[in-house]
Amino acid sequence: MRACVLPVATTxxxxxxxxxxxxxxxxxxxxxxxxxxxxxxxxxxxAARLLAKTKNVNVDVFEQLPTPYGLVxxxxxxxxxxxxxxxxxxxxxxGSPRVRYFGNVQVGSQQLGLDRxxxxxxxxxxxxxxxxxxxxxxxxxxGENGRVGVIPARRFVAWYNGLPEAQGLRVDLESYDKxxxxxxxxxxxxCARILLTDPADLATTDITANALxxxxxxxxxxxxxxxxxxxxxxxxxxxxxxxxTKIPDMDFICDRELVAAECSKWAEWLDASRSLKRxxxxxxxxxxxxxxxxxxxxxxSFLKSPVEVVYDQPGAEESAExxxxxxxxxxxRLEGAVDAARAVGTGAFVDIPCGMVLRSIGYVSTxxxxxxxxxxxxxxxxxxxxxxxxxxELVSGLYxxxxxxxxxxxxxxxxxxxxxxxxxxxxxDISNGHIGNDSDTGRSRDAVDQMLDSSGVLETCVTNAQWxxxxxxxxxxxxxxxxxxxxxxxIDRMLSIIRSE
Amino acid sequence: MLSKEVTVxxxxxxxxxxxxxGEEGTNLMELAHENDVDLEGACEGACAxxxxxVILDESVFDSLxxxxxxxxxxxxxxxxxxxxxxxxxxxxxxxxxxxxRIKLPSATRNFYVDGAKPSHH
Numbered sequence: 001m002r003a004c005v006l007p008v009a010t011t012x013x014x015x016x017x018x019x020x021x022x023x024x025x026x027x028x029x030x031x032x033x034x035x036x037x038x039x040x041x042x043x044x045x046x047a048a049r050l051l052a053k054t055k056n057v058n059v060d061v062f063e064q065l066p067t068p069y070g071l072v073x074x075x076x077x078x079x080x081x082x083x084x085x086x087x088x089x090x091x092x093x094x095g096s097p098r099v100r101y102f103g104n105v106q107v108g109s110q111q112l113g114l115d116r117x118x119x120x121x122x123x124x125x126x127x128x129x130x131x132x133x134x135x136x137x138x139x140x141x142x143g144e145n146g147r148v149g150v151i152p153a154r155r156f157v158a159w160y161n162g163l164p165e166a167q168g169l170r171v172d173l174e175s176y177d178k179x180x181x182x183x184x185x186x187x188x189x190x191c192a193r194i195l196l197t198d199p200a201d202l203a204t205t206d207i208t209a210n211a212l213x214x215x216x217x218x219x220x221x222x223x224x225x226x227x228x229x230x231x232x233x234x235x236x237x238x239x240x241x242x243x244x245t246k247i248p249d250m251d252f253i254c255d256r257e258l259v260a261a262e263c264s265k266w267a268e269w270l271d272a273s274r275s276l277k278r279x280x281x282x283x284x285x286x287x288x289x290x291x292x293x294x295x296x297x298x299x300x301s302f303l304k305s306p307v308e309v310v311y312d313q314p315g316a317e318e319s320a321e322x323x324x325x326x327x328x329x330x331x332x333r334l335e336g337a338v339d340a341a342r343a344v345g346t347g348a349f350v351d352i353p354c355g356m357v358l359r360s361i362g363y364v365s366t367x368x369x370x371x372x373x374x375x376x377x378x379x380x381x382x383x384x385x386x387x388x389x390x391x392x393e394l395v396s397g398l399y400x401x402x403x404x405x406x407x408x409x410x411x412x413x414x415x416x417x418x419x420x421x422x423x424x425x426x427x428x429d430i431s432n433g434h435i436g437n438d439s440d441t442g443r444s445r446d447a448v449d450q451m452l453d454s455s456g457v458l459e460t461c462v463t464n465a466q467w468x469x470x471x472x473x474x475x476x477x478x479x480x481x482x483x484x485x486x487x488x489x490x491i492d493r494m495l496s497i498i499r500s501e
Numbered sequence: 502m503l504s505k506e507v508t509v510x511x512x513x514x515x516x517x518x519x520x521x522x523g524e525e526g527t528n529l530m531e532l533a534h535e536n537d538v539d540l541e542g543a544c545e546g547a548c549a550x551x552x553x554x555v556i557l558d559e560s561v562f563d564s565l566x567x568x569x570x571x572x573x574x575x576x577x578x579x580x581x582x583x584x585x586x587x588x589x590x591x592x593x594x595x596x597x598x599x600x601x602r603i604k605l606p607s608a609t610r611n612f613y614v615d616g617a618k619p620s621h622h
Contacts, residue, residue, distance in 0.1 A: 082547030089543070239574035275577035411578065412543055413552045417608055 032057045032436035033448050034426060035121040037107045037114075037368070038128030039063030040070020041412050042402025042419045044090040046125050049423035051096055057430070058098045058445065060121070062112075065164075066104045066462040066470065066494045068094070070129055072412070074163040077190045078205035079197065081484060086412055094464040102452075103462035104495070107368070112455050114370030118397060120451040122436035122443050123426045126371060126380055126387070127401040127419065130363035130408040136182060140309030140325075141359075147311050147324060148172070153181065153191050153360030160194060160211035162487035164494075167210070173218035176323045176355030182306050183360030184227030185235040189244065191358055192223045196247055196296055206478065206485040224352060226301040228343040230334050231259045231280065232266060237411075238279045245286040250296040254287045258302060266338045304329035304350065305343060309357065326351040363408035371398065380404050385422030386429075397435045399426055466498040473497050507594045511538045514607040525596060529555055529589035529603060540605055546590035548572055551579035553589035556604040565592065581606035 034050060036043040039061045047059040067073060069087055076083045094101045107128075108114055117124050133152040135141060143149025148170055158166035173179075179195055181188045194202070199215040207215075227234065231254075245252055263270055263280050270277050287300070308328040328351050332343040365380070367373035372389045374381045380400040381388045387398040401422035402415050410418070430436040436443075452458050462470075470488065477486035488494045508522040511533055521536040530553040533540035541552035548571050557565075562585035568576065572591050576582060586606075 080549070082544050082549040085545040085547055085549070086543040088545060237574070238577055239571070242570065242574060274582070278573065278577065411550070413541075413550050413578065413580075416541065416543060416552060417580065420608070 029056070029438050030444060032122045032430055033120070033443070033445055034059050034123040034125060035117045036061045036125045036127055037117070038070065038126065038402070038404070039065075039068040039101065039103065040127065040129055040402065041072055041086065041090075041415045042127035042129065042405075043070075043125070044068070044093050045416045045419035046127060046401045046423045046426075047099060048089060048093045049420045050426065051093060051098060053423070053427055054430075057427075058100075059093075060100045060102060060448070061094070062105045062107050062117075063101070063103045064106045064128075066467065066491060066498065068101060068103060068467060074158050074161045075187075076161075077157075077194065078161065078202060078207035079193070081205065083412065094467075101462075101464040101467065102457060103467055104491075105457055105461050108370060111460075112457055114368060116451055116455060118370075120443060120447045121397075122430065122440070123397050123399060125399045125401055125422060125426065126368065126404055127422075128365075128368065128404055130365040130403045132364040132366055133359065134362040134364055136306050136359050136361070138306055138308050140311065143309075144311055148356075150182075150309060150357045150359045153183065153187050153358040154363055156191055156358055157187060160207050162206075162208045162489045164489055164491045167208075167489050171211075171214055172356065173214055173220045175219070177219050178222040178224070178323060178354040179220050179356045179358065180327055180352055180354040181223060181225045181358045181360055182227075182327075183235075183358075183362075184225065184229075184233075184300075185360060185362070186237060186240050187363075188225050188358070188360035189236050189240040191360065192225055192298055193240070193243055193247070195220050195223050196244075196250060196298055198248075204483055206483060206487060208487055208489055209481070210489070220355070221295060222297045222299070224299040224301055224354070226304050226306070226329065226352075228303070228305045228332055229341055230262050230302050231283065232262050232270070232276060232338050233334075233341050234279075238275060238282060241279060241282060244298055245282065247296070247298070249294050250298055251292055251294045252287045252298050252300070253290060254283060254300040255302060256284065256287060256289050259283050259287075262338075269338055303332040303334070303343070305332055305345065307349070310351065323353040323355050325355075325357070326353045327357055363403065365404045365408065377407065379407055385418075385425045462495070462498060470494055470498050505596050507596055507599050509594070509598060509601045509603060511536070511540070512602060512604045513539050514605050523594055525594050527594050529553070529587075529592045529594070531590075532594065533589060538605070540589060542590060548575060548588065548591060551575045551588065554579040554582070554586055554606055555589045555592070556583050556606060557585045557587055557592070558601055559585050561598060561601050562587065564597065579606070580608070 034057055036047055036059060043061055047061055050057045050059050072084055072087060093099055133154040141150045155166050155169055159169040181191055202212060306327055307330050310326045310328055312324060328349055330345045331348040333346055334341045335344050336342050364378050372381050372387060382400045382405055385399050387395045387400050389395055399422050401419040406418060474485045474487055478484055505525045506522050507525055511519045511521060519536055519538050521532050523532040530542045530546055543552045544550040572588050575588055576586055
């Protein structure tokens, strides 16, 4: 009789059956194989946790782009390079003998349906994030008569960060001096900061050459960031707000009376809320009321909901003096408790003339063919990372991590903990025999490799070694122009660089 | 010039205690990593995340210089923040910390389906 090391619970409960089973099948406990769909922070942290807490789980990471890292590469601002230090850990994960990276692979496509992954792998973790954005839902949003309309901040960020599909974005920063951003989150602040920072300060970062050139030629001097509710309901964090206070030659304008009134009204609650209190103190210390003394301004505007984008009469001259559009807002008042405040329209309206308008009111996940999807909440239904179907039943072997699991909120640290919890669920399910059971002979490394081969994935994928070649190319290209990196922004070019050696 | 060695104890979320000795001037995040203590450090000590969050003894906490605005901004986002919390990467070992006990905050709640209990590893 072979002595097999089985997970403890199974061994104790089914000892006699186990002994008979092993006499019959003569197998050693096999390695378990987990697929991760989406090679961003959530996927890599889930993989890291699986590596750290097991000895026998292999992880294959699938990513639709040739390049890994997701929003760490395409979302984090160029002037926040320290935030991207997390990629060192991601690289350690990719470098493990138990991990394989398959870039340039679209799961859910003809080539590789989710069902094929689920039948070959013991577990599949969906961590593909959020690739769309919430619309304002107002007339004029999509432009007219050749006018661009409202641009998603997500796309603007992706543009300056080199996401290939965003490179075609029409960004005009020369026809006018004012930009309006709708939304009170960190993405909105990133956009404001990139628009108002001296381009010379961005010249050493990994911002794309095209974006840097556009910013150098920019005539934009004023950014107004508008939100529907008040100062105590903002979604951005103090670090990013503090960075706005440090931009030289710029007026940071807000309605200080409103801030003071809200802080006074909710003083007791605010005293118990460390982070908000610090933020309000920062606002009161570093802002001015209306009035321009500097050539640049950043206005933080409250209690306004956009209702329409109004274009000037066709044929009107476009110049820095005559902005091409006005965005109309309804003025709100707040109702309800401070931590559940509702914006209620007052019937008063105000127009803000401007050039580019960005909407920054949240990212949105999209469904993956073959996986459940909650259409109302726009996330994959799950209980603590274990995916459920529409009726709430667990879908065996399917898991979710990151924004597609909880919604598109949270910084890298949040996603790390979230992904760890999902990986822990995978590990628990393996240890309880729910998945990765040794009697499940249909699933194995051989089955995985056969599936990868027959689907053609091995022909077209980008491996970790190949990504590293592209990585080196970008870093070297950056050295030539004094930048930390010069990103390749076209997929065909990426693939030709990778394959030319 | 010999720098002094300082020994402290990390207490992991599950109660496991790890004694760690490091050179004066080492930051607590580095020290934890050198001793395989279960402390993260996503931004690698750049004060750009909150994952190396540690909880200090009150007496040690009070004896340290105030955190910078930048550190406090990151602590704002730390899970399980306490009155004696600091970012490990911003606190440097001094001889006065000899014997100090450093608690790692517990992570997020764990959810279990059907009352299943986690297996210990």
